[in-house]
Amino acid sequence: MGKYIAKRLLLMIPILFGVSLLIFLILSFVPGNPGEIALGQDAPPEVIHAYNEKLGFYDPLPVKYITYISHALRGDLGNSWRTGRAVTQEIALKLPVTVRLSVLSILAAAFLGIFLGILSAVKQYSCLDTACTSGAIVFASMPRFWLGMILVIIFSVYLKWLPSHGIGSWKNYVLPTLTLALPTAAQIMRLTRSTMLETIKQDYIRTANAKGASETSVVWKHALKNALMPVVTVIGVDFGYLMGGTVLVETVFSMSGIGTLMITSIRNQDVPQIQGTILFLAVCICATMLAVDIVYAFIDPRVKLRYTK
Amino acid sequence: MKHKTPSSPPAQRLSPPKQPSRLGSIWRKFRKNKLAMVGLTIFLCLLLIALFADVIADYQLKVIFQNRHQRRLAPCAEFWFGTDALGRDVLARVVHGSRISLSIAFAGTLISTLAGGTLGALTGYFGGWLDNLIMRLIDIVMSIPSMLLSIAIVAALGSDISNLLLAMTIGQIPRFTRVVRSLVITAAADDYVEAAKVCGASNRRIIVRHILPNIIGPVIVQSTMSVASIILTTAGLSFIGLGVQPPAPEWGTMLSEARDFMLTDPYLVIAPGIAIALAVFSLNTIGDGLRDALDPRSGD
Numbered sequence: 001m002g003k004y005i006a007k008r009l010l011l012m013i014p015i016l017f018g019v020s021l022l023i024f025l026i027l028s029f030v031p032g033n034p035g036e037i038a039l040g041q042d043a044p045p046e047v048i049h050a051y052n053e054k055l056g057f058y059d060p061l062p063v064k065y066i067t068y069i070s071h072a073l074r075g076d077l078g079n080s081w082r083t084g085r086a087v088t089q090e091i092a093l094k095l096p097v098t099v100r101l102s103v104l105s106i107l108a109a110a111f112l113g114i115f116l117g118i119l120s121a122v123k124q125y126s127c128l129d130t131a132c133t134s135g136a137i138v139f140a141s142m143p144r145f146w147l148g149m150i151l152v153i154i155f156s157v158y159l160k161w162l163p164s165h166g167i168g169s170w171k172n173y174v175l176p177t178l179t180l181a182l183p184t185a186a187q188i189m190r191l192t193r194s195t196m197l198e199t200i201k202q203d204y205i206r207t208a209n210a211k212g213a214s215e216t217s218v219v220w221k222h223a224l225k226n227a228l229m230p231v232v233t234v235i236g237v238d239f240g241y242l243m244g245g246t247v248l249v250e251t252v253f254s255m256s257g258i259g260t261l262m263i264t265s266i267r268n269q270d271v272p273q274i275q276g277t278i279l280f281l282a283v284c285i286c287a288t289m290l291a292v293d294i295v296y297a298f299i300d301p302r303v304k305l306r307y308t309k
Numbered sequence: 310m311k312h313k314t315p316s317s318p319p320a321q322r323l324s325p326p327k328q329p330s331r332l333g334s335i336w337r338k339f340r341k342n343k344l345a346m347v348g349l350t351i352f353l354c355l356l357l358i359a360l361f362a363d364v365i366a367d368y369q370l371k372v373i374f375q376n377r378h379q380r381r382l383a384p385c386a387e388f389w390f391g392t393d394a395l396g397r398d399v400l401a402r403v404v405h406g407s408r409i410s411l412s413i414a415f416a417g418t419l420i421s422t423l424a425g426g427t428l429g430a431l432t433g434y435f436g437g438w439l440d441n442l443i444m445r446l447i448d449i450v451m452s453i454p455s456m457l458l459s460i461a462i463v464a465a466l467g468s469d470i471s472n473l474l475l476a477m478t479i480g481q482i483p484r485f486t487r488v489v490r491s492l493v494i495t496a497a498a499d500d501y502v503e504a505a506k507v508c509g510a511s512n513r514r515i516i517v518r519h520i521l522p523n524i525i526g527p528v529i530v531q532s533t534m535s536v537a538s539i540i541l542t543t544a545g546l547s548f549i550g551l552g553v554q555p556p557a558p559e560w561g562t563m564l565s566e567a568r569d570f571m572l573t574d575p576y577l578v579i580a581p582g583i584a585i586a587l588a589v590f591s592l593n594t595i596g597d598g599l600r601d602a603l604d605p606r607s608g609d
Contacts, residue, residue, distance in 0.1 A: 018449035029465040137344070141590035143541055145548050146564060146582035153575040164572060244454030248545050252568070263549055266464040278461055282453050289452070 004297055008290055019282045020072065023275055024065050032269035033057055034081040068275075077276035082268045087276035090261060097167055097257035098250070102242045104173060105180035109242075110235050112185040114228070117192025121227075122219055124197065133193070136186035144245055148179035148252035165254035176253045180245060184238045192231050199227040229300060236292025240285035335526075338602035345598020351591035359407040366401035372558050373397070381574050390580040393563070394570060402558035403580045409559045410588065413470070414539040417477035418532050424478065425485025426528060430516050432486065433493030444490075447483040455480030459542055463551045473552060477539045488531050492524040499523075526603040530596050537592035544585050560585050 034055050035048035052058060056067060071078065077087040120129035139147070155175060156164035166172050199205065200223055208222045247259035254260075258277060265273035339345055358365065366372065376396035384391045390399040432440040450458070459476035466472040496502065497520065505519050546552030547561030548568075555562055560581040567577035 014445070015449055015452055018446070019452055022449060023453070023461060026461045026465050137590065137594070138586075141586045141593060143544055143548075143561075143582070143585050143589070145545060146578070146585060149564070149568065149571055149578045150582065152571060153578065157572055157575055240454055241456075244456040247456065247460070248548060251549055262460070266460070266551065274461070274464060278453070278457050281457060285454065286452050 001297070005294055008293060012286055012290060016283060016286060017069070019286075020069060020279055021065065023278050023282070024068060025061075027271050027275050028061060028064075030269055030271050030274075032271075034271075037081040037268060037270065038084065072279070077279070078272040080265070080270055080273045082265065082270040082273065087272050090273060091258065091277060091280055094256060094258050094261045097255055098243070098246050098259065100173065101176055101180065101246055101249070101255070101257065102239065104177045105184065105242055106235065106239045108177055108181040109184035109188055109238065112181065113188025114192050114231060116185075117189040117231075118196055118219065118224065118227075120189070121193045121196035121200065129193075132189060136189050139182045139186040140190075142183060144179055144183055145248040145252050147182060148176065148249055151175045151179055152252070167255050172253070172255070176249050176255060179249050179252070180242055184242065187238065188231060188234060191234055192227065195230050196223060196227040199223045202226075225299075229296070232296055232299070233292060236289055239288050239292075243281055243285060335599075335602045339598050342598040342601060344594045345601075348591040348594030348598065351587055352595060355407055355411070355588055355591065358404055359411050362405045362408055365404050366398065368405060371398045371401035372405045373556055381570065381577075383574075384576055391574070391576045393566060393577055399563070399577060399580050402563060403560065403584050406558040406560045406563065406581065406584065407588075409553060409557060410540050410543060410585075413473060413477065413543050413553075414536045417474055417481065417539045418535045420474065421478045421481035421485050421535055422528065422532050425482040426489045428482070429486040429489025430493050430520070433490035434497055434512065434516055434520070440490075443486070447486055450479065451483050455538075456542060456545060459546060460549075460551060463546060468546070468551050468554060470553075473543065473546070476546070477542060480542065481535050481539065484535070485528070485531060489524065489528060492527055493520055496520045496523050526599070530600045530603065533592050533596035533599065537589045537596070540585060540588050540592075 033048070033052050034057055035043070035051035039048055039051060056064065059067070068078065075088065077091075079085065080087055080090055083090065116132045120126075120132040123129055142150075152164045152175060155162045162171050162174050163169075164175075205218060205223055208218045213222070243258075246257060247262060249255075250257045250259035251263065258281065262274060262277045264270075265277065362368075374397070376392075379388075379392050379396045381394055382388055382392045388398050388400065390403070393399055393402070428443055432443050453461075458480055462476040462479065463472055466475070493516075502515055502519060505515050510519070543552055543559070544561030544564070547559045548565045550565060553559035553562050555566065563581040564578065567574075567581070570577055
């Protein structure tokens with residue numbers, strides 16, 4: 001098992017280097033320079049030039065990348081051109097909102113998706129099944145930001161139950177969480193339903209039924225464990241998408257999280273901040289995937305077997 | 310390759326005389342899938358709307374021209390979905406928006422299919438160091454969420470149409486490469502490829518004439534999904550102001566403008582969102598239907 005984890009960890013290193021290089025190369029095309037942004041465009045050109053010179057802005061790309069990555073390895077992602085504060089500090093300031101939002105949504109989506117998926121598989125072709133399957137297709141087709149706006153119109157404008165924007169209280173998180181969770185729940189529900197249907201057909205389920213185990217025990221004890229295997233992987237992948245998706249949803253609900261931070265820095269051509277934020281999110285997502293794979297290896301005896309031989 | 314292969318006429322004689330055509334059988338299966346047929350109908354309607362947008366509403370007069378006397382009118386007989394903050398007919402804008410969304414999505418999918426397909430075929434067929442290199446690159450690209458990658462690209466290069474296309478294709482190419490690669494690997498192990506090799510066919514001929522026709526189905530399924538996904542990403546980018554720029558009537562751009570009046574004039578939000586959802590819905594159901602119809606295990 002240790003060997004498996006070590007192998008996966010080692011594989012992550014080149015990928016993360018690649019990710020950082022790719023983002024660095026893409027963002028090297030951003031027009032604008034730190035001096036203009038920090039001192040204003042009206043500052044005398046010599047002053048701007050000197051400022052840029054000091055920051056190493058005119059160094060050749062490879063030198064800049066090596067400096068960047070060697071600092072990044074020590075946890076220093078540089079300073080924001082706009083505010084002058086450390087990029088990591090800005091991220092830490094905005095992180096709680098985004099983490100709360102994405103963790104709440106993935107939990108809600110997983111719970112809702114798995115529960116409804118099992119119900120509609122067990123009661124295949126019932127009214128509930130039809131309702132869930134068609135609901136899932138509808139939610140999966142909606143763009144998240146539009147779903148968010150519709151929820152605001154229903155629950156804030158007409159019913160006046162929940163606030164439409166801000167991050168003050170727990171009430172502010174209800175609509176954004178639903179917005180992020182519903183399309184993901186739809187996807188998880190469809191997958192759970194189809195794997196559950198496959199599992200129910202297996203011989204060992206027939207054996208369990210034949211030996212007189214109750215319906216509840218067969219579904220929730222015998223079938224669920226196996227049916228959930230592929231679902232676990234998808235939940236991990238979805239968590240990554242959710243962190244990307246918060247960019248749009250935070251905009252809809254005017255929440256100041258990582259997403260809004262990134263959009264603000266893009267508007268201001270604040271390269272270190274954009275770069276640091278994307279890199280941070282990519283590392284988070286890679287780490288999540290890794291964690292999911294390891295969890296998967298723990299619950300799937302086949303993976304474990306391959307590495308304990 | 311103009312000369313006839315000497316072995317082809319006897320091979321034809323050996324095959325059973327009357328076989329139902331493969332396309333016909335796929336269409337029969339597809340037609341039985343109600344949801345997929347609904348999707349196909351919606352999609353054809355969208356295509357017609359996009360093609361005849363100029364007949365439905367005049368571009369200059371209704372989509373671009375700002376009429377200050379009819380700002381933010383609620384839906385009525387003349388303006389079915391109301392007018393926006395600059396006095397333009399929302400419905401006319403949504404109709405013309407279909408052109409932008411569909412053309413970006415089709416162009417993006419075409420480029421991604423060709424580029425990703427070529428990469429996938431090369432890596433899957435030849436394997437070796439090229440396969441290793443390209444697949445590692447794809448692992449890297451795929452570990453950045455495609456939305457973030459698109460955002461980074463348009464943020465760096467600016468958001469004109471060609472950069473938007475680039476941003477979309479970079480997110481899609483890896484998926485095509487993976488799908489085509491695994492299909493080619495499976496197909497290359499089949500007997501007919503072996504037979505073609507024995508006959509002395511070149512690698513190029515084997516890939517294009519023998520393997521390609523056998524894997525085209527799943528690639529088309531992936532393409533329909535890709536069109537849907539590009540429509541969603543374009544709308545998302547436009548919504549945060551990084552995609553298609555106003556005054557172009559792109560659906561996401563319209564929603565971004567509508568957001569400011571969401572609390573007072575919620576009707577502005579409805580039409581563009583429904584348009585996106587319908588387009589995505591139709592493409593996804595067509596894709597699902599095609600996948601089922603192509604699956605030989607599913608009953609005829």
